[in-house]
Amino acid sequence: MTEAGPATGSRPVREARPGRGAVQEAGPVAGAQLVQGAGRPRRPLGAALARPTVLILTGLWVAGPLLPLAVQAFTDQWFYPDLWPARWSLVGWEQALGPQSRLAEAVATSISIGAAVAALATVLGAAAGRALAWHRLPGRRLIELVLLAPVLVPPFAVAMGAQIVYLRAGLADSLAGVVLAQLPAATAYATLLMSGVWAGVDPALERQARTLGAGAWRAFREVSLPQLRGGLVVAAMFAFLISWSDYLLTLLIGGGVVTTVPLLLFATAAGSGNQAATAAIALVAVAPPLLLTALAARQLAGRDTALLGVGR
């Protein structure tokens, strides 16, 4: 019998940093220094500032573009070169959420497509990930490369090709068509992620469950599934986000009939020139990714299984 070894117990050991004591011992023992050393360890100013500086810069880089958006959504008068809007108002929101707006409908569409893509991609990814992680498949490297294709191939090329195929298949201009079109990329991500999670589950445990009277499906449900739970949640979140932020495939396959949040956002930005309403819709579009990323980060932090194939 070939058994893959369990991936447990391989947490990295934190390196012991030289603490305060080491700093004191290193210097010549002088009375004045001892008194001074009783407080904080002396570090060069540059080193002390390096960390917060990097944190702040990274934060600005990521969140920076969102800040003007947050301001823009609450004003109808903000002109260059003013640093601050001349007047606050909720007109943008009224327009974005008002009876004329199709935002609620777009959010509902986005959520339905996202949920369908997340559910399907997660199930397919979990099954494919198991095969990749547990079985010696011929051409396994090739499969992994193909899975990375959605990341490597320019999306525009894929979308153009997909449009032709979906038109011929009669799947264009429909919700199902959009779900189907978004599925490959989402499944690829889910598969890569889940193969990492599966690699941390010992296949021998399911075999042991079989000998204890569990059928194949029950052994999976009772033994492996509980260990996959965190990974499944993260995979579903990723798949949902891929779907949520997709523009190109939805535009081409949906043919203007299927309007999701990104499509509405782009239409509003390009068509109306209403900056406040655009900003408000943009905030709505940004909220779920931020929320889900925060949740996913918590899931990831709580696990010691290898994710995304890292540590395999």
Place this chain on the structure above:
Amino acid sequence: MTTDITIADLDHTYPGATTPTLRRVSLEVPAGTRTAVLGPSGSGKSTLLSIVAGLSAPTGGDVRVAGHSVLRQPPHRRDLGVVFQRPLLFPHLTVAENVAFGLRMRGTDRAAIRRRVAELLDAVALPGYGERRSSELSGGQQQRIALARALAVRPGVLLLDEPFSALDPQLRGDMRALLTELHRREGSTTLFVTHDRDEATDVADTVTVLLDGRVAQHAPPADLFRRPTTLAVARFLGGAGNAIPGTASPGHFDCPLGRLRLDTDHRGAGLLLIRPEAIVVGDQQGDNVVPATITAVTDRGTHLDIQATSGGVTLHLTTGPAAPLRPGDGTSLWLPPTHLSVVAP
């Protein structure tokens, strides 16, 4: 609830492999007995167990449990418990939930499960450990829980695949005693796979030596050492140190040591085997006593390793640590007939 196991002409070859893992392996394990399959790594013993468990399929032959072929039954429908080398406790369950797993799969009611789990935790000397996580237990404790889990459903057959090999030697002895005790209580027909001959002879009432996928010998432990049927078996059991060429005839073996009396079915040229521990040193008269000269004595603390020559043949033997023997001493050696065997050269 005891069940006999019959393994008949079992063949197994891994896909793509040129040499078979198992070749016409036949084995009978009477109900309620303990049989050890003893063999070096690569002898096919784990494959054999995995076929009986239903986790691998043979390429030929049959496995019958209580008279019925089980080859078409998936593992979860076979009435068995399996303990592997690693404890394989389910990490997301408590100790009690692990022990209860098989019972829960069979739909046993809660009160009965609780009773049985408590009973087994007592039996493996871990009462009160039920609420712990498996990661909180030591290796030996985990393996005891694995044993309890396998026995919880009162399986007709208990299969063990090198269950104690990963434990330290002190613990291994305790585990063997525990297994013998559990067997007395639960009575499951036990098939046990190991590469450790002490483990095999300690736990089993019958030992099957598996070499290169074939059954080389099937005998009670004592016979295995006294009467190995082939040189390979003797070598594997560490008893080929004294292999003296000669000719066998009914009741006799003629060799450079002279004509020795023994009981053998072998005819013609053969090798006489006798374990170093079986040779008796001292002034004696009668059959199978040969004069010898001590050539080397090594004090091992617990015993003496001695080399002696007789008729140009070097014999290896051992004695108690206090035997007054020195190199150059002349002595006589008795080769007890019941400890002599003749195998093909």
